[in-house]
Amino acid sequence: MNWRIMGIGxxxxxxxxxxxxxxxxxxEKAQALPENRVGREAPAFKLxxxxxxxxxxxxxxxxxxxxxxxxxxxxxxxxxxxxxADLLSxxxxxxxxxxVFLGVLHPTQQVEQEPARAKVYLxxxxxxxxxxxxxxxxxxxxxxxxxxxxxxxxxKSGMIQEKFVGSIKSKKSELAALLDSLL
Amino acid sequence: MVRFFVLFFCLTCxxxxxxxxxxxxxxxxxxxxxxxxxPMDPNSKAVKEQTQAISKLLRCFACQGLSVADSKADxxxxxxxxxxxxxxxxxxxxxxxxxxIDVYGEWIMLKPDPKHWILIVAPISVILIxxxxxxxxxxxxxxxxxxxxxxxxxxDDREALSDEYRRRILAELEED
Numbered sequence: 001m002n003w004r005i006m007g008i009g010x011x012x013x014x015x016x017x018x019x020x021x022x023x024x025x026x027x028e029k030a031q032a033l034p035e036n037r038v039g040r041e042a043p044a045f046k047l048x049x050x051x052x053x054x055x056x057x058x059x060x061x062x063x064x065x066x067x068x069x070x071x072x073x074x075x076x077x078x079x080x081x082x083x084x085a086d087l088l089s090x091x092x093x094x095x096x097x098x099x100v101f102l103g104v105l106h107p108t109q110q111v112e113q114e115p116a117r118a119k120v121y122l123x124x125x126x127x128x129x130x131x132x133x134x135x136x137x138x139x140x141x142x143x144x145x146x147x148x149x150x151x152x153x154x155x156k157s158g159m160i161q162e163k164f165v166g167s168i169k170s171k172k173s174e175l176a177a178l179l180d181s182l183l
Numbered sequence: 184m185v186r187f188f189v190l191f192f193c194l195t196c197x198x199x200x201x202x203x204x205x206x207x208x209x210x211x212x213x214x215x216x217x218x219x220x221x222p223m224d225p226n227s228k229a230v231k232e233q234t235q236a237i238s239k240l241l242r243c244f245a246c247q248g249l250s251v252a253d254s255k256a257d258x259x260x261x262x263x264x265x266x267x268x269x270x271x272x273x274x275x276x277x278x279x280x281x282x283x284i285d286v287y288g289e290w291i292m293l294k295p296d297p298k299h300w301i302l303i304v305a306p307i308s309v310i311l312i313x314x315x316x317x318x319x320x321x322x323x324x325x326x327x328x329x330x331x332x333x334x335x336x337x338x339d340d341r342e343a344l345s346d347e348y349r350r351r352i353l354a355e356l357e358e359d
Binding site: 006009010012013016017019020036037107108111136137138140141142143144146147 | 212244245257258261262264265268285286287288306307309310313314316317320
C-alpha cells in the first residue's frame with residue numbers, strides 16, 4: 001500500500017468536499033448572491049409618499065438626470081436604525097450637490113401599522129429626504145431586494161451603479177466616494 | 184359661435200389624447216417586455232391554480248429551502264402576489280420565470296435548469312470514483328511481485344543496519 005498516494009488522494013477528496021459544501025452554503029444565502037441588477041437600468045416606479053413632509057406620489061422618472069440613492073428600510077429593523085444618522089449626514093452633504101435621496105418603506109412584519117410607525121420614527125430621529133410606501137412590495141421585488149436595509153445608487157443616466165447590503169455605517173466613506181464620482 | 188367650436192375642438196382633442204395615453208408600466212405592474220399570453224380573470228380558479236403552480240417552482244429567498252407556495256413569509260406572499268398580478272396581465276409562465284431569474288438569478292428556481300445538473304453530478308461522481316479506487320486498492324490482495332520487492336527492501340534495510348552496527352562495534356573495540 002502506497003500511503004503517500006492514499007494520503008494525497010484523501011486530502012484532495014476532502015478539499016473537493018469542502019469546496020462543494022462551501023458552494024452549497026453560499027447558494028443558500030440570498031444576500032450573498034451576485035447582484036444581478038448592478039450595471040443595469042433602474043426599474044421605474046411611481047409610489048405614494050409617506051405623507052410625513054409631503055403628500056402625493058413620487059415617480060423615479062421625475063429625478064432622472066441626477067444621481068439617486070434609494071434606501072429600503074423599516075422601523076422594526078435594527079441595522080436600519082443604526083444607519084439612519086449616517087444617511088442623514090450624507091444627505092446633508094450631497095443633497096445640495098444635486099443627489100436625490102429616497103427612502104422606501106419595506107416592512108417585513110406588522111405591515112399595516114408601518115406607515116404610522118415610520119412617521120413617529122422620522123419625527124423623533126429626523127428626516128431630510130422623502131420616504132415612499134411600497135404597498136405591494138413590487139418595487140422591492142423589481143430591484144431584487146432580499147432583506148433590509150439595502151441601498152441602491154443610481155447614476156445620472158438611470159443605471160444602477162451599486163447595491164449596499166446591510167447597514168451603510170461601515171461603508172459610509174465608500175458610498176460618499178461613489179457619489180463624488182457620479183457628480 | 185367660433186369660440187364655441189374652438190373650445191369644443193380643444194376639449195375633444197385633449198380627451199382623445201388622455202384616452203389614448205397608455206398608463207405607466209410602473210403603475211400597472213407591467214414588465215419591460217409586453218405579455219405574450221392572454222390576460223386572465225383575477226377571480227378565476229385558473230389564475231389561482233396557475234399562481235400556485237408557478238409559486239411551487241420558485242424559491243422563497245427569505246426562507247430556508249422552501250418554495251414560495253409553501254411559505255407564509257412576507258417575502259413569499261409578495262412574490263406570490265406578483266406572480267398573480269403578472270398572470271392577470273397576460274404574462275406566460277416562461278415570462279414570469281424569466282422575470283424572477285432576471286432579478287435574482289438562477290438561484291430563485293427551486294429546480295435547477297437541467298443544463299446545470301452536470302455541475303452537481305460531476306464532482307460527486309469524481310469523489311465516488313476516488314473512494315472506489317481507494318477501497319479497491321485496500322481490498323485487493325497484495326501481488327506476489329510487490330511482496331517479493333517488499334521483502335528485498337526489508338533485506339537491504341537489515342543489511343544496512345547490520346553494517347552500521349558492525350562498524351560501531353569495531354570502532355568501540357578499537358577505542359578500548
